[in-house]
Amino acid sequence: MPEVKVYRSGALIARSESAPGVTILKHLSDAGIFLDAPCGGRGRCGKCLVRLSPDGAETRACQTSITGDMDVYIPGEMEMEIAGDDAAAKGATVAADEPLGVAVDIGTTTVVAHLTSLRTGIRAATASGVNAQRPYGADVISRIQYCASNGHEQLTALIRGQLRDLITRACADAGADPRGIEYISIAGNTIMEHLAAGLSPVGMGVAPFRPLSLFGDETPVWDDLGVAHGATVYFAPAISSYVGGDITAGMLSAGLEDTEGPCVYIDIGTNGEIAMKLGERYLCCATAAGPAFEGAEISMGMAAVPGAVNHVVWEDGAVKYTTIGGAPAEGLCGSGLLDALALLVRQGAVDETGRLLPREETSGAISEYLESRDGKNIFRLARGCKVYMDYADVRKLQLAKSAIAAGIQTLLTHAGIDEGGVRAFVLAGGFGSFMDKDSAAAIGLFPKIFLPATRAVGNTAGEGAALALRSAEARATLGAMRERCEYIELSTSSVFNEQFVEQMMF
Ligand code: FES
Incomplete structure (x- = not known):
């Protein structure tokens, strides 16, 4: 069996055998290594880039199969994404006999669990992380497509395993025993609720887009969550396949x-x-x-992690921007994309039909930021800055x-x-x-x-x-x-x- 060594920031982080023919993306996922894969491995987004030698060309992990022993170099910023999103906030320590509950927000991107006293309502601890299903696509459609080809069991196991981990971490922070947890309340979109409940979301991917459940009821919790025997789980009610319990719960709390x-x-x-x-x-x-607003399928789009341009303004006749963490600009996250587009519209560099104009058709200082790259019009944030938006990005945002x-x-x-x-x-x-x-x-x-x-x-x-x-x-x-x-x-x-x-x- 081929041996695959995985390096991040120059350090060996994993070494394991792989069946030949498996894609690098699948191998990394099986090894529990997170690599951003917004299109779920369909070869469309171009974001799952790895190198096969330190200075080698980038290749798409989802389109590259393991054929023999291999070194795989993965980008460092995903490490930051997990570090940035994984958080545990400690509230109050709870008494040993305190009845406990967990309120969970299962987002397509992140999962957050709040350990709470059922008696006082005091939040004892919060734990969160990037949704463990993320390597199977950034959006719910990619996850449904994965389930259509492979069944939903793996994604169900991933989210249930993650919930168990978050609960364990939150309990450790609060000095609580997970077996004291009697009630779990979950809000997520209809696809996320299906997967957590162990139901297939595949019917929601094809007309007439029918869910198997619209939830809203209480059921006994599944076996391996590590909470109290006989605990109850409640899923917030969904309205349709694409208006889920996260929206009803959100409307209530707003x-x-x-x-x-x-x-x-x-x-x-x-x-x-x-x-x-x-x-x-x-x-x-x-x-x-x-x-698009999450930065996926945009040339220089990226998640809201250090190095992402998050704000862009026109000030004193020039483009000014900030990045998350003040790190060198690596790409644009959603808020940066929105600002950049608004700036182009206000400065007349995008016309009312959404065409990004070439430099010759614009006037004023904005033209300094417009270039042609491989025959396509682009807007570059600053001379020498690697971050740009092209005409196709403008169209997707439009x-x-x-x-x-x-x-x-x-x-x-x-x-x-x-x-x-x-x-x-x-x-x-x-x-x-x-x-x-x-x-x-x-x-x-x-x-x-x-x-x-x-x-x-x-x-x-x-x-x-x-x-x-x-x-x-x-x-x-x-x-x-x-x-x-x-x-x-x-x-x-x-x-x-x-x-x-x-x-x-x-
Ligand atoms: S191109 Fe590989 S995950 Fe999108």
């Missing part, structure tokens, strides 16, 4: 039940889930915005913003109200918190008239799971919200199709 509306709630990730509160009623929809903006307009049309009638605009999720609201409005991600009513609420799914953890009333409210919610399917909506074309314009 206080939508207490508002009369009209109020628009939006969570932008690889999908854009949008809900509207109107009196007692909810309308909701999901748009396939694609992973499609993503149009999908979100058209989703908002479709809900407004169904509700029979105009943009000015919206009293509150709630931005949920990490991206909603970090992005510059003016940049988002400048590219038309949402109407400018929403700006004064905009409120970023952060990752609300975990907070909603925490509410459901301790309160039967909160769980009943979540169920009632689902009953009062009308789901609007956008793929067959003529309003959405018309708006999608209209909202493409800058």
